[in-house]
Amino acid sequence: MLDVVIIGSGPAGLSAAIYAKRANLDAVVLEKEYLGTGQIAYSSRVDNYPGLPGKDGYSLGEAFLEHAEGLGVTIEEAEVTAITKKEQSFVISCEDGKNIETKTVVYAAGCQNRRLGVPGEEKLLAKGVSFCAVCDGAFYKGKKAAVIGGGDTALDDALYLSDICEQVYLIHRRAEFRGAEKTKKKLEELSNVTILTNTRVQEIIGEDKVDGIILDNGGTIAVDGVFEAVGMIPNTELLKSLDVLDEKGYVIAGEDCSSSLAGLFVAGDVRTKSLRQVVTAVADGAVAIQSATGYIKGME
Known part of the structure; x- marks a missing residue:
């Protein structure tokens, strides 16, 4: 034994x-x-x-x-x-x-990590697609990043990245966030944070690194990093x-x-x-x- x-x-x-x-x-x-x-x-x-x-x-x-x-x-x-x-x-x-x-x-x-399951995700893992803002956020200083999710982790990640990145997009598939209302209000007050609700990411684009994301409304946003916080x-x-x-x-x-x-x-x-x-x-x-x-x- x-x-x-x-x-x-x-x-x-x-x-x-x-x-x-x-x-x-x-x-x-x-x-x-x-x-x-x-x-x-x-x-x-x-x-x-x-x-x-x-x-x-x-x-x-x-x-x-x-x-x-x-x-x-x-x-x-x-x-x-x-x-x-x-x-x-x-x-x-x-x-x-x-x-x-x-x-x-x-x-x-x-x-x-729960995945989005969209084209480009697997190919760009560790090349701009990350699951940890605390781990990888510093690499996006002065750059643009998207955070995907609607819970406390997503809200906290967006707030954390707002002190590092030039621009942060917080994208949630539903109208309401599950995370803390207090954190959401802080994010709404920040000039470098854009909140997009009722919106899904359809594809992550780029070859050797993330160049952007395509949304379900057909729009494209140029970002350097994608932080998935969907559980x-x-x-x-x-x-x-x-x-x-x-x-x-x-x-x-x-x-x-x-x-x-x-x-x-x-x-x-x-x-x-x-x-x-x-x-x-x-x-x-x-x-x-x-x-x-x-x-x-x-x-x-």
Whole structure:
């Protein structure tokens, strides 16, 4: 029986793996994508990770992976199909038929950004299409940007970018915003913010970078960046039967990364938290292993 199975090899999972190795725990990382390093790989540049400014997300993810592998962390390519709780352990079932028994689980499968599903979106990911204004906004200083969405994230992103960009377009498919009225009023008062409601983006245009967007009314707006804020989808399908999720599908866990199910710990974007960034994911991985170590010692 293993001490811990870490599900996911993004920043949270790899941080957990590094700390598990340092704690001399018998651990394995399971990742369904070959050499996957999580959502960070889609960031064109990460400027807010301490000590490593200006590194692109793919390279930073690779550095995390190399660090873990250099310590001798075991990483297996496997898709988990079920997590079964036993009295004092878990059984992790994989698509290839393998079952792994473990004392604890660190769930770090992350989230996926909800997409617009329009032409040009996939081609221009990390070339002007972004899902994080805090991460990438600084690259659009003095430029034009569009924010797509109607919730608090979209409103906050537009407000954040208004201090950086020459012009910000906030585009929402409905007449009313779901986000805070106070934030909306602030945006309405800003001369460099244009709000477009009852409007959909039909296409993102550009070859090697974003040049603009085509709207459903046939109009075209020239922008340098498109920030999509239409929601996140937590990768928690495997945990639905374990009664640990909130109404949005995130794992309910505090700063100790412990879920309500004994032995199940959670790290990274999939946890209920106010800030989802690389630096908080890495911190979660370390804390989750600390909590798991304490739990294992309690079992003994």
